[in-house]
Amino acid sequence: MNFSPLASRLGNIAPFHVMELAKMAAALERQGRSIIHMGIGEPDFTAAPAVIEAASRAMAEGLTQYTSALGLPALRAAIAGHYLRTYGLQVAPERIIVTAGASGALLLACAALVEQGAEVLMPDPSYPCNRHFVAAFEGQAKMIPSGPAERFQLTDAMVRANWGAATRGVLLASPSNPTGTSIDPAELGRIVASVTERGGFTIVDEIYQGLSYDAAPFSALSLGEDVIVINSFSKYFNMTGWRLGWLVVPESLVPHIEKLAQNLFICASAISQYAGLACFAPESLALFEERKAEFRRRRDYIVPALEEIGFRVPVKPDGAFYVYADCSALADDADRLTIDMLEQAGVVLVPGLDFGSHAARQYIRLSYATSMENLQEAVARLKTYFKRGTGLAPGFTLPK
Template sequence: MPHPSPHLSPHPSLNPSAIPLAARLERIAPFHVMELAKRAAELEAQGRHLIHMGIGEPDFTAPQPVLDAAARAMADGRLQYTSATGLPALREAIARHYLDTYGVAVAPSRIVVTAGASAALLLACAALIERDAEVLMSDPSYPCNRHFIAAFEGRATMIPCGPAQRFQLSAEMVRAHWSPQTRGVLLASPSNPTGTSIAPDELRGIVAAVRERGGFAIVDEIYNGLRYDGAPSSAVALGEDVLVVNSFSKYFNMTGWRLGWLVVPEALVAPVEKLAQNLFICASSLAQHAALACFTPQAQAIYEERRQEMRRRRDYIVPALESLGFRVPVMPDGAFYIYADCSALSDDADRLSRDLLEQAGVVMVPGLDFGVAEPRRYLRISYATSIENLREAVARIRRFLAVSA
């Protein structure tokens, strides 16, 4: 009997459960809403028709000028790596956008094009956060933002912000909660999940309070193009030391293209570029060439029409929800979310969201993912769907409430 080849000798199989995991994973919570999403998928596979008011994605796709630009880039073979900071032409276009929209001059050299806003936040956190550094954030807030901090072994200090504060941090809160371990703040304006913005004067006060303490301010503005009330404004106007994150996903309707940008101080350009080179090489070259068309007059006209449509939906759904017994304690002024108080209908938003899914065929997201301050009191409701769907959702919820009363 021949001896087995030494190259074919059996090896003990690796036991996946024995692979040691990094301790930082304990600080990163799973998405509760994913279980809801899985159940929704099961119901749709069974033939149920659902109305999705939970997903944080515009129902519009990239407009034709953007698709045409992508097709030209593919036909011309412009698909090679770009600089880690992005195409010079795109950085210049973004700089012109700040000047045209907000009246603020931003040097293109300060703009780093990234693989989505998530990559921008990842780069900002990698550059600024060390082990055990504390970063102040509002509660509620988008969960991934605090998880970026945890990924670099920092600590997100969640400060409860209720309707009286428009669910946002204030300068007074920043001063009251700043500790020797605090290194900065991470803000979102307009915010997911609340759709509320920080008033310009308040934001200016927050930045001043952080600056006085030698900290950093990161402002997530990925919904900034989707504002419906007040004059356009951006944190880029508050000083070169403010880091601003933005994205082509929401206002520009390019979610799956994974493209965003980060505005940094000149002193941080080289360190962030070094990180980008190592972590991502560059953002998608195809998406970058396509995004150049976002700033053409043709595309801008389409985006403005869509923004007005989002506003029309907001103006319909807020009073419609209140007629059902929900309370909207703060009128959302941006994004496409409502943080609705459902305590008059249920003492558990999580259970209510499941009942609405199973019995009414309407998908809404409970507050559990967004913080620990009264998460069972609120539902996050997205109006990024057609007005016809919104009307049908209201009718379904009305029938559900009548039966369950």
């Protein structure tokens, strides 16, 4: 059955290339091919044992009914305790809203703040869903080209230069997907001050903040209570499919977010919320730190390995589990290159086209959220692929 007319906003939502590559990879696997997945950003670790036990206990005890739209009071308090313990920040539990993943948090924030025609500044490249949340509420994501000199992030100067009559705020991610790079805290402070001076909002996606490797723990919440922060149990806490996240907002915004949450979600999964409480148990936190150290070990292997093949990594990632690599010395089109590497070498990487338009055909994103054995095998396959030089799409050249 065909539905007509469809909402015009659908035209503003682009396909997600990583998911298309995942479908192509699945088809090859059904043919018996061995495929190494380094496309989707999902930890290869699963939930901690204490988390699984807590979920089982919640189900056994019948704790499966609706919770408050703002989340379990105990979980909100536990998240507040996490900010105090990790960042030395006093965050009132009343400012914390438990959501259906970071996606739910972004949806609620955009529903509350983005109007038709409102412009939101973001760096190009950025995680594609962020701009699509803005588009879903008929706003306009203004993508500002950002390169290695800016660590693929926005700077205060870029924000001030691009702020216009329709601009309502900025949406940032630190560390970022796809680049794994963070914004220097001092620079972020300058951005927040400029946005506040102009009466705008600052949303900072900190979903990868727990996976920061090279600097002291930092949260944008230290820059003032007007900053809106999004986080999740998916990445550091290894709970992607549990769909549990949170949103920290100014106290004045809480009743408005609550009204939206009541109508759009009712609440986050009760079972996931009870399970999430166990993330803050000492044994769970110790495990997460061990896994974080393993991610760092993988980063420290894969970056020089890529450079040895012929990729260029202009900014070493300091967080998350991604490398944003320049492939221009190897090929003239990252999109075709990723398809060819999948078909010829059985390795899934993601083209820069997913993340924006600025130099997009020059970059690929690699996720090192897979085992060291898989990373080593992928590197071996890619070395063979480029040395062989057969089957490459037109325009490809071998590494220098």
